[in-house]
Amino acid sequence: MKIVRDFTSEKDAVSFAHKLRERGIPAHVGVFKGSNFHIYSSDGPKTYGVWVLEDSQYNDAVRLIKGAKHKVKNPLSEEQIAHLEAELSRKNIHVILRDMAIFSVGLGILIFFLIDLWKSNA
Structure with a gap:
């Protein structure tokens, strides 16, 4: 798994993960603070990371950030x-x-x- 992008909004992270999935790229949303991934807690600011589950699809995911018209090479x-x-x-x-x-x-x-x-x- 490789992290593609991080967000300060959980809603934006989940939306991006759904966008990737619709294009055939499975993704996972996780929450972390600073550089430490941890279990969701209620204190302090959070960053929501979106990871691609297949490393081979990382470049496609990054290109989708830059432009929605990118064609995924090997969608699942x-x-x-x-x-x-x-x-x-x-x-x-x-x-x-x-x-x-x-x-x-x-x-x-x-x-x-x-x-x-x-x-x-x-």
């Missing part, structure tokens, strides 16, 4: 976009589960170490 069909989004969603779930497993193992080792330390001092 709605079915292809839906398949890509489902695939990315599955990958995200696997990453979350992997990270939770690593955290759980680390926490278990820490607890074991603390119990062992406590028993040796008792």
